[in-house]
Amino acid sequence: MGFSTVLLDLDGTITNPYMGITNGVMYAYEKLGMEVPERSTLRSFIGPPLIVEFTRRGLPEEKAREAVRLYREYYGQTGLFENELIPGTVEFLKELKTRGKRVCLATSKPEEFSVRILEKFGIDKYFDFIGAAKLDGSRDSKLAVIQYVLEGTGASPDECVMVGDRMHDIVGAHDAGMKCIAVLVGFGSRGEFAEYKADFVAETLNDVLKYV
Numbered sequence: 001m002g003f004s005t006v007l008l009d010l011d012g013t014i015t016n017p018y019m020g021i022t023n024g025v026m027y028a029y030e031k032l033g034m035e036v037p038e039r040s041t042l043r044s045f046i047g048p049p050l051i052v053e054f055t056r057r058g059l060p061e062e063k064a065r066e067a068v069r070l071y072r073e074y075y076g077q078t079g080l081f082e083n084e085l086i087p088g089t090v091e092f093l094k095e096l097k098t099r100g101k102r103v104c105l106a107t108s109k110p111e112e113f114s115v116r117i118l119e120k121f122g123i124d125k126y127f128d129f130i131g132a133a134k135l136d137g138s139r140d141s142k143l144a145v146i147q148y149v150l151e152g153t154g155a156s157p158d159e160c161v162m163v164g165d166r167m168h169d170i171v172g173a174h175d176a177g178m179k180c181i182a183v184l185v186g187f188g189s190r191g192e193f194a195e196y197k198a199d200f201v202a203e204t205l206n207d208v209l210k211y212v
Contacts, residue, residue, distance in 0.1 A: 003159060003161040003179075003212050004155070004159045004160075005102040005159055005160040005161075006096055006101050006160070006212055007104045007106040007146065007160060007162045007163065007178075008104070008105055008106065008163050008164075009162070009163065009165060009166075009169050011046050011107065011109060011186070012046055012047060012086075012164075012165035012166065012186025012188070013163060013164050013183060013185065013186055014086050014089045014092075014093075014123075015085055015086060015117060015121070016083060016186070017046060017082075018046065018083075019079075019082040019083070020075060020078070020081070020082030020083050021045055021046050022043075023082060024072075024074045024075040025045050025071060027070060027073075028070040029067070031070045032063065032070065046187045047108070047165070047167075047168055047169075047186075047187060048108065048166070048168050049108050049141065050067070050071055051065065051068055051137070051140070054068065076112075076113065080113055080116055080117060080120075086185045086205065087185075087205075088204060088205045088206055089121075089123065089205060092206060092208065093126040096126070096209075101212065102129070102153065103127050104127065104130070104131055104149045105127055105129070105130045106131040106132075106145050106149050106162060106172075107131070107132050107145065108140060108141070108142055108168070109132060109133060110132060110134065111132035111133065112135060114130065114132040115130060118130075128153070129149060129152050131145045131149035131152070142169060142172030142173075143175045145172070146172050146176040157178040158177070158178070161173075161179050161180065161181055161212060162179070162180045163183060163208055164186075164188075165182065165185065165186030165187055165188045166186070166188045167192050170182060170197065179199040179200070180198050181199065181202055181211050182198035182200070182202070183201075183203075183204070184201065184203050184204075185203075
């Protein structure tokens with residue numbers, strides 16, 4: 001198949017950020033004086049841009065922006081470190097580099113947070129390019145991040161593949177003209193992957209290697 005450039009999502013693909021993200025969301029609701037949702041109902045915050053999910057849940061735009069600000073207030077200090085690597089991540093990254101792949105991050109998480117997470121786990125050395133959102137909201141959709149990676153690396157979409165765990169990864173990849181490997185280690189499901197027509201579905205990160 002031979003994709004020379006592999007774009008990797010962060011949350012739910014190589015890290016499990018469940019506790020940090022849900023704690024940040026609960027903090028935001030509490031600070032806004034609103035009823036704090038049950039943690040188990042907040043999984044949908046993992047993947048999409050925060051502003052999209054707060055708005056989808058009924059917050060007016062101005063309040064949703066304040067919720068994002070409050071979330072980041074918590075996340076930048078504490079939530080950032082309330083995560084863990086998905087099993088097999090280091091071995092997976094090593095194998096990609098052994099095979100001579102160009103490895104790029106492509107995440108809707110702000111770049112400042114993303115880099116700190118990669119450094120925390122000592123895996124920043126495996127990445128050739130960091131594609132992430134900006135704190136000012138100017139690059140927050142998955143498509144915008146993917147296009148930033150393409151521009152920054154000079155890669156063409158047909159030589160790239162996106163690896164992610166949610167529909168946003170699939171849609172962003174297809175809109176950018178590339179294929180997507182949806183992986184079941186995170187927060188997506190086979191039903192979601194079928195609905196959004198993922199090109200390949202992998203059970204584990206190790207299984208992703210069959211397609212790259």
